[in-house]
Amino acid sequence: MLDAIKIERTTSPKARPQDDQLGFGKYFTDHMFIMDYDAAKGWYDPRVVPYQPITLDPASKVFHYGQTVFEGLKAYRTKDGRILLFRPTSNFKRLNKSNDRLSIPALDEELALQALKSLIEVDQDWIPHAEGTSLYIRPFIISTEGSLGVAPSRQYKFMIILSPVGSYYAEGINPVSIHVESEYVRAVAGGVGNAKTAGNYAAGLKAQEGATALGYSQVLWLDGVHRKYIEEVGSMNVFFRIGDKVVTPAINGSILEGITRDTVLQLLNHWNVTVEERRISIDELVEAHQNGSLIEAFGTGTAAVISPIGSLHWNGEKLVIGDGATGELSKKIYDALTGIQKGELEDPFGWTVQL
Numbered sequence: 001m002l003d004a005i006k007i008e009r010t011t012s013p014k015a016r017p018q019d020d021q022l023g024f025g026k027y028f029t030d031h032m033f034i035m036d037y038d039a040a041k042g043w044y045d046p047r048v049v050p051y052q053p054i055t056l057d058p059a060s061k062v063f064h065y066g067q068t069v070f071e072g073l074k075a076y077r078t079k080d081g082r083i084l085l086f087r088p089t090s091n092f093k094r095l096n097k098s099n100d101r102l103s104i105p106a107l108d109e110e111l112a113l114q115a116l117k118s119l120i121e122v123d124q125d126w127i128p129h130a131e132g133t134s135l136y137i138r139p140f141i142i143s144t145e146g147s148l149g150v151a152p153s154r155q156y157k158f159m160i161i162l163s164p165v166g167s168y169y170a171e172g173i174n175p176v177s178i179h180v181e182s183e184y185v186r187a188v189a190g191g192v193g194n195a196k197t198a199g200n201y202a203a204g205l206k207a208q209e210g211a212t213a214l215g216y217s218q219v220l221w222l223d224g225v226h227r228k229y230i231e232e233v234g235s236m237n238v239f240f241r242i243g244d245k246v247v248t249p250a251i252n253g254s255i256l257e258g259i260t261r262d263t264v265l266q267l268l269n270h271w272n273v274t275v276e277e278r279r280i281s282i283d284e285l286v287e288a289h290q291n292g293s294l295i296e297a298f299g300t301g302t303a304a305v306i307s308p309i310g311s312l313h314w315n316g317e318k319l320v321i322g323d324g325a326t327g328e329l330s331k332k333i334y335d336a337l338t339g340i341q342k343g344e345l346e347d348p349f350g351w352t353v354q355l
């Protein structure tokens with residue numbers, strides 16, 4: 001039987017940032033959720049506490065062997081004052097898939113959702129109001145056993161922190177320019193590329209730094225075996241509109257199974273747009289660009305929502321997509337998705353969960 005969630009409120013609330021200063025992941029709310037795990041006890045002591053630093057043994061396995069997983073989801077404030085979570089059960093399901101891959105004990109998904117609801121209830125005044133803003137939710141687990149043997153930890157902490165956010169990219173819904181990476185790879189099937197774990201993001205930093213230095217917003221990863229098939233973009237899945245079809249890389253064991261990716265696929269199916277989930281080579285994109293059939297490209301992710309891609313840079317060439325502006329389908333998907341998330345459009349899929 002799981003313990004009830006305890007709630008300890010802060011006695012010194014922080015000053016809240018203005019909605020127009022938010023950016024991404026810079027501010028954190030007054031409270032956090034935390035729960036511990038010990039191999040002898042299972043998960044125990046779920047609690048909402050004032051946001052605070054945590055103390056860890058320097059030998060904690062997370063620091064040395066990276067045994068950690070995380071999620072990202074959002075809560076929205078509707079115009080009529082309701083609070084909506086978007087597909088939270090999909091995130092906790094995926095967290096458990098990542099847990100399994102990283103040999104971390106599973107969480108009770110219902111308790112995790114209850115924990116999230118309790119935390120948001122306490123910090124609800126932090127959900128921003130302005131257009132394009134939301135409350136970003138970061139659940140994560142770290143291994144805390146202080147021991148240097150390479151073996152699954154026998155102790156963990158599960159935490160949830162909340163951050164009021166605006167757009168992930170400075171460009172907002174305007175198109176980003178993307179560098180196609182030819183030197184480094186992100187992941188290979190059989191590795192941890194399809195788990196949401198810190199190492200995937202650490203492995204991407206070097207290429208991201210190089211792309212930033214050249215003036216691009218993000219990196220487009222190619223597969224690690226053939227070095228020619230499209231995988232994903234930085235922190236997003238990727239879609240291309242080629243002729244009268246939309247294509248996106250198939251789930252192949254090395255890309256992240258994005259929840260926004262799945263949401264977009266369901267929307268496109270609902271609109272009877274022909275979609276192909278398959279391998280797409282960079283050569284196919286170059287050819288489609290040359291013959292004028294590469295009409296649109298966009299990334300999808302919780303943080304980034306829908307991010308139109310204005311140009312791809314590959315082998316010294318610049319492939320401007322469409323006319324470099326936000327494509328018609330990208331805009332339609334963005335409007336439908338954000339409209340459902342904010343409770344302004346009907347949600348026939350049952351994606352939103354009201355607090």
Ligand code: COI
Pocket residue numbers: 071072073201235301302303304
């Ligand atoms: C998200 O979209 O929620 C992510 O986790 C991407 C992130 C690394 C900013």
